[in-house]
Amino acid sequence: MKVSPSVISCKLELLKDQIETSASSGADQFHLDIMDGHFVPNLTMGQDLIAAIRRCTDLPLEAHMMVTNPDKYWKIFSKSGADILMFHYESPVNLKKCFGEVKDSGKKCGLVINPDTPFNIVKDLVGEVEILLIMTVYPGFSGQNFINGMIPKIREARKFIDDNSLETEIEIDGGINDKTCSAAANAGADILVSASYIYNGNIRKNIGHLKNLERTRI
Ligand code: DX5
Ligand code: ZN
Numbered sequence: 159m160k161v162s163p164s165v166i167s168c169k170l171e172l173l174k175d176q177i178e179t180s181a182s183s184g185a186d187q188f189h190l191d192i193m194d195g196h197f198v199p200n201l202t203m204g205q206d207l208i209a210a211i212r213r214c215t216d217l218p219l220e221a222h223m224m225v226t227n228p229d230k231y232w233k234i235f236s237k238s239g240a241d242i243l244m245f246h247y248e249s250p251v252n253l254k255k256c257f258g259e260v261k262d263s264g265k266k267c268g269l270v271i272n273p274d275t276p277f278n279i280v281k282d283l284v285g286e287v288e289i290l291l292i293m294t295v296y297p298g299f300s301g302q303n304f305i306n307g308m309i310p311k312i313r314e315a316r317k318f319i320d321d322n323s324l325e326t327e328i329e330i331d332g333g334i335n336d337k338t339c340s341a342a343a344n345a346g347a348d349i350l351v352s353a354s355y356i357y358n359g360n361i362r363k364n365i366g367h368l369k370n371l372e373r374t375r376i
Contacts, residue, residue, distance in 0.1 A: 159339075159343055159347070159348075159349070159350055159368055159369060159370075159371040159372070159373065160186040160187070160348060160349040160350070161184065161185055161186055161349070161350055161352065161365055161368045161369055162185070162186060162187045162188065162189040162220060162329065162349050162350070162351045162352075163180045163185050163188055163189065163351075163352060163353070163356045163357070163361075163365065164188075164189040164190075164191055164222075164300065164331075164351050164352065164353035164356075165177065165188055165190060165191075165353075166190075166191040166202060166203075166300050166353045167300050167301075167353035167354045167356065167357035167358060169357070173210070173211070173214065174214045176357065176361060177211065177214040178214065178215070179361045179362060180356070180361055180365060181215055181217055182362075183361060183362040183365040183369075184365055184366065184369045185217060185365055186217070186218075186349070187217050187218040187219065187220055187242070187349075188211065188215065188217055188218070188219050188220070189220050189222060189331070189351045189353075190203060190208060190219055190220065190222060190235075190240065191203070191222050191224065191300070191353070192204070192208075192221055192222060192223050192224060192225060192231075192235065193224045193225070193297075193298065194224065194225040194226060196225070196226045197224050197225050197226045197246070197249060198224045198297050199298055200298045200299055205234050205235060205237070205238040206238075208221070208235055208238040208239055208240060209238040209239055211239070212238060212239025218241040218242060219239055219240045219241050219242070220240065220241065220244055220268060220289070221235045221236075221240035221242065221243050221244060222244045222268075222270065222291065222331070222351075223244055223245060223246065223249075224246065224297050224298070225249070226249060226250070227249075227251070228245050228246070228249050228251055229251040229252070229255070229256050232245075232256065232259075232260060233263075236260075236263060236265055240265070241265060241266060242265065242266040242267070242268050242288065242289060243256075243260050243265055243266070243267055243268065244267075244268030244269070244270050244289065244291055245257075245267070245268065245270065246270045246271075246272065246297075247269060247270065247271050247272070247279075247280055247283075248271075248272050248275060253269070253283060254283070254286070257283075257286050257287060266287075266288040266289070267286065267287040267288060267289075268287055268288065268289040268290070268291050268329070269283055269284065269286075269287045269289070269290055269291065270291040270292075270293060270331075271290070271291070271292055271293060272293050272296065272297065273293055273294070273295070273296055273305055273307075273308060276311070277292075277311050277314045277315050277318070278314075281318060284315070284318065284319065284324060284326050285322070285324050285326065287326055288325075288326065288327065289326065289327050289328075289329050289349070290315055290319075290326050290327070290328050290329065291329045291330075291331055291351075292308060292311060292312055292315060292328065292329070292330055292331070293308075293331055293332050294308045294330055294331065294332040294333055294334070294338075294342070295332030295333050297332075300353035300354045301353075301354040302332060302333055303333050304332060304333025304334065304335075304338040304341075304342075305332070305333070306341070309341055309342075309345045310345075312328065312330065312342065312345035312346050312347060313346055315328055316328060316345065316346025317346075327348040327349055328346055328347050328348050328349070329347065329348065329349035329350070329351060330342045330347045330349070330350055330351065331351040332351070334350045334351060334352040334355060334368070335352070335354075335355035336355065336364070336367055339367070339371055340371065343371045343372070343374075344373065344374055346373070347373065348373075350368050350371075352364070352368060356368075
């Protein structure tokens with residue numbers, strides 16, 4: 159299983175150390191939770207912190223843009239070093255236009271869907287992005303409980319992607335830990351995001367646990 163640690167739960171004073179430990183523990187990429195206090199009721203990082211993280215690792219950085227105007231900000235985050243620009247389906251922007259612009263710039267795209275957004279309505283967009291990020295919590299905060307009711311949605315996305323021979327990867331975000339990871343993996347995840355589980359414990363052991371998961375289709 160691929161693992162994308164979310165640096166939102168790193169201890170800021172240890173950020174470089176914790177990023178390096180994560181990378182040497184098998185992290186495949188890093189997940190940056192960017193919140194504007196408007197699209198979600200929380201504020202996190204901006205372009206300066208992204209640039210600092212960029213200087214700490216060569217692994218891909220994915221910008222999960224929980225902002226009202228991702229069409230305006232993606233270029234700034236991209237310039238700061240983000241490699242994968244992830245847009246919420248629920249943000250009030252022209253997604254097809256954004257995806258086209260991101261691709262033209264040479265970067266990759268992600269599409270994010272909130273728990274209340276059915277998979278069915280994003281089918282036409284899935285083939286246009288490298289990653290489909292399915293939220294298994296309501297965005298805004300780390301440390302929330304995994305919503306089990308999202309499992310059928312992950313299965314539905316897996317089936318659609320396989321049936322249509324798409325290369326889009328399915329990434330799961332929210333409440334992933336040693337108890338919930340198998341359900342997400344077995345439902346069809348390719349990549350797991352995790353913040354509090356990884357960084358509120360032994361980083362090496364916890365990333366190792368997620369990395370070792372096999373996806374058994376049932
Ligand atoms: C929620 C964020 C998640 C979150 C994950 O708004 O998108 O990436 O930080 O945190 P955990 O793994 O603690 O649920
Ligand atoms: Zn996230």
